[in-house]
Every structure is written in structure tokens, then in C-alpha cells.
Amino acid sequence: MLEDIQQTARAFDSDLASANGAREIDEVRVRYFGRKAGLIPALFTRLKEVPKEQKREIGDALNKLRDRAEEALKEKTARLVTEKVEHPLDVTLPGRAPRLGHLHPTTLVRRELEEIFVEMGYSLDPGPEVETDWYNFEALNFTPDHPARDMQDTFFLDVDQLLLRTHTSNVQIRSMERFKPPLRVLSCGRVYRRDEITMRKSPVFHQAEGFLVDKGIHIGHLRATLEQFIKRLFGSDLAMRMRPSYFPFTEPSAEVDMSCVFCRGKGCNTCSFTGWMEILGSGMIHPQVLRNVGIDPDVWSGFAFGFGLDRAAMIKYDIPNIRTLFENDVRVLQQF
Numbered sequence: 001m002l003e004d005i006q007q008t009a010r011a012f013d014s015d016l017a018s019a020n021g022a023r024e025i026d027e028v029r030v031r032y033f034g035r036k037a038g039l040i041p042a043l044f045t046r047l048k049e050v051p052k053e054q055k056r057e058i059g060d061a062l063n064k065l066r067d068r069a070e071e072a073l074k075e076k077t078a079r080l081v082t083e084k085v086e087h088p089l090d091v092t093l094p095g096r097a098p099r100l101g102h103l104h105p106t107t108l109v110r111r112e113l114e115e116i117f118v119e120m121g122y123s124l125d126p127g128p129e130v131e132t133d134w135y136n137f138e139a140l141n142f143t144p145d146h147p148a149r150d151m152q153d154t155f156f157l158d159v160d161q162l163l164l165r166t167h168t169s170n171v172q173i174r175s176m177e178r179f180k181p182p183l184r185v186l187s188c189g190r191v192y193r194r195d196e197i198t199m200r201k202s203p204v205f206h207q208a209e210g211f212l213v214d215k216g217i218h219i220g221h222l223r224a225t226l227e228q229f230i231k232r233l234f235g236s237d238l239a240m241r242m243r244p245s246y247f248p249f250t251e252p253s254a255e256v257d258m259s260c261v262f263c264r265g266k267g268c269n270t271c272s273f274t275g276w277m278e279i280l281g282s283g284m285i286h287p288q289v290l291r292n293v294g295i296d297p298d299v300w301s302g303f304a305f306g307f308g309l310d311r312a313a314m315i316k317y318d319i320p321n322i323r324t325l326f327e328n329d330v331r332v333l334q335q336f
């Protein structure tokens with residue numbers, strides 16, 4: 001029995017010495033003094049079994065153990081409190097880093113794109129989102145009966161025949177009106193169309209539009225510019241191809257495909273096993289558009305291209321649903 005008391009005393013000393021903080025000290029208290037399974041009360045219970053002649057000696061040892069343990073617990077708890085008061089602020093501790101926010105994937109793509117084109121000498125001009133028919137359609141050579149003007153596609157505002165721009169191409173007209181060529185402008189911003197919300201479509205989305213006007217500009221310049229930016233934004237191993245197309249404000253016009261970024265051109269589900277994905281629309285600025293803003297098409301020529309920033313972000317970050325980009329779910333944003 002005496003042996004057990006000594007062993008318990010040693011165990012207590014070592015347990016208390018390694019206890020750090022109020023919670024661990026309390027755990028030691030429960031282990032040795034707990035009502036149900038406390039080690040010291042258990043020893044007191046066994047006092048009954050001790051032969052009469054030893055009772056006094058063992059009782060004394062037990063009392064000594066209990067008093068000493070209680071005192072030690074009290075002292076260690078008190079020291080903890082004093083330490084806290086004496087050193088309320090430890091200036092030697094490393095600082096806590098502020099929690100940083102995350103940029104939206106569309107913003108990341110926009111910034112990267114802007115960087116690429118600023119390096120190529122382009123200026124940035126977001127342009128207005130509320131527009132007149134002239135800047136959004138007429139000056140861009142959309143005939144009055146063009147289907148894109150249809151009520152189903154355009155959000156018209158009640159006041160002064162204004163509308164929400166359906167593309168960033170309005171910036172072409174506004175920039176060419178305001179500044180004399182040569183011109184290089186990139187415009188990124190929100191555009192609006194009366195579309196249903198689906199996996200790929202949203203009534204508000206982001207577009208980027210770039211155009212250049214100078215002397216002697218031909219389609220080779222357009223191709224070189226697009227190749228440069230596709231390789232930098234999506235990967236230097238990607239190929240690019242142009243297919244004839246039609247837009248009212250460019251002539252000739254071309255749809256541009258790049259190698260599928262998921263299979264690198266080998267063919268997969270996403271690209272319907274063609275190895276290509278459509279990425280943007282482009283063309284040489286229509287002479288009539290230049291005339292509309294007072295630029296002589298016999299002296300100047302230029303190219304323009306436009307594409308969806310949200311779609312670019314979806315491709316770049318493998319996001320299958322455009323709605324993900326508009327829901328502002330912090331759990332999504334935290335991944336970027």
C-alpha cells in the first residue's frame with residue numbers, strides 16, 4: 001500500500017509538470033481528485049482494508065500526498081494567472097498574417113488579358129454599359145432589321161431610347177470618334193442580353209474587345225496578334241485556326257478556334273472529339289464603320305476581335321457551369 005502511495009505521488013508530479021495551460025491542469029485535477037475515478041480518493045477507500053497496526057502510518061502518508069497534491073495544483077494554477085497578467089502581450093511572438101481575399105476567376109482572366117495587351121501597346125477603355133442605338137448598333141453597321149436588334153435580344157430602357165449594350169463593340173465607335181488613329185484599344189466589361197440562364201448562358205456576362213487601326217494593317221497582323229494572346233493566356237503549345245464567318249462590323253470576318261485545352265488537340269468529350277474549341281470572333285474593321293466615325297478607309301485600316309471573358313475563365317479553370325461565376329459562393333472563390 002505504501003508502495004502504491006509513493007508511486008501515485010511520483011506519477012502526479014510528472015503529470016503536473018507536463019501539464020500546459022488551464023485545461024491540462026484541470027485534467028490532472030480530475031485524474032487525481034475526480035469524484036468517480038480519482039486516484040487519490042481511491043487510495044483513501046482502500047484504507048479500510050489496511051491492518052489496524054499500519055493504519056496510522058498509511059493514513060498519514062495518504063493525507064500528506066493529498067495535501068501536497070492540492071497545494072501543487074493550486075500553485076500551478078495561480079502561476080498561470082500571474083503569467084497571463086504579467087505578460088498580457090508577448091511582442092516577440094510572430095505577427096498574425098491578415099486574411100487575404102480572393103480574386104474572381106473572371107477578374108483573373110481579365111487582368112491577365114489586360115497585361116498581355118498593355119504590353120503590346122494597347123490602352124484600356126471600359127466604355128459605358130448604357131448606350132444609344134447608334135453606338136451599339138447603327139455605327140457598327142447593323143442594319144435596322146438586323147436580328148440582333150430584336151426585342152428578344154436587347155434590354156431596352158424606358159428613358160430616351162437607351163439600351164444596355166449587347167457587346168463591348170460600342171467602345172470601338174466611341175474610341176475612334178474621340179481619338180485620331182493610329183489606335184490600339186482593349187475594352188473589357190459587362191454586356192447584357194435577354195437570354196435564359198443556362199449552363200452556358202447568362203443575361204449578364206463579360207466580354208473583351210480589342211481593335212487596332214493603323215496604316216497598312218492586314219489580316220496577317222490580326223492573326224499574329226490573336227496567336228500571341230491565345231498562346232500566352234492558354235498555353236504555348238496550342239494551335240489556332242480561322243474560319244470564315246460573318247459580323248456586320250467586320251469584312252472579312254473570321255471565327256477563331258484553338259486546340260482544345262483539355263485534350264491538347266487529341267479529341268475528347270468537351271471538344272466533341274474535334275480537337276478544337278471556338279474561342280473568339282474577329283475580322284478586319286468594315287470600311288463603312290471607319291467612314292461612320294470620320295476615318296478614311298483608303299488611308300487607314302484595322303482589325304477587331306471580341307470574346308467572352310466568362311467562357312475564357314471557364315476554359316482556363318475548368319469550370320463547367322457559367323452560373324458558378326455569378327453566384328458569389330465563397331467556397332468557390334476560395335479556390336482561386
Ligand SMILES: [Zn+2]
Nearest residue numbers: 260263268271
Ligand atoms: Zn478536347
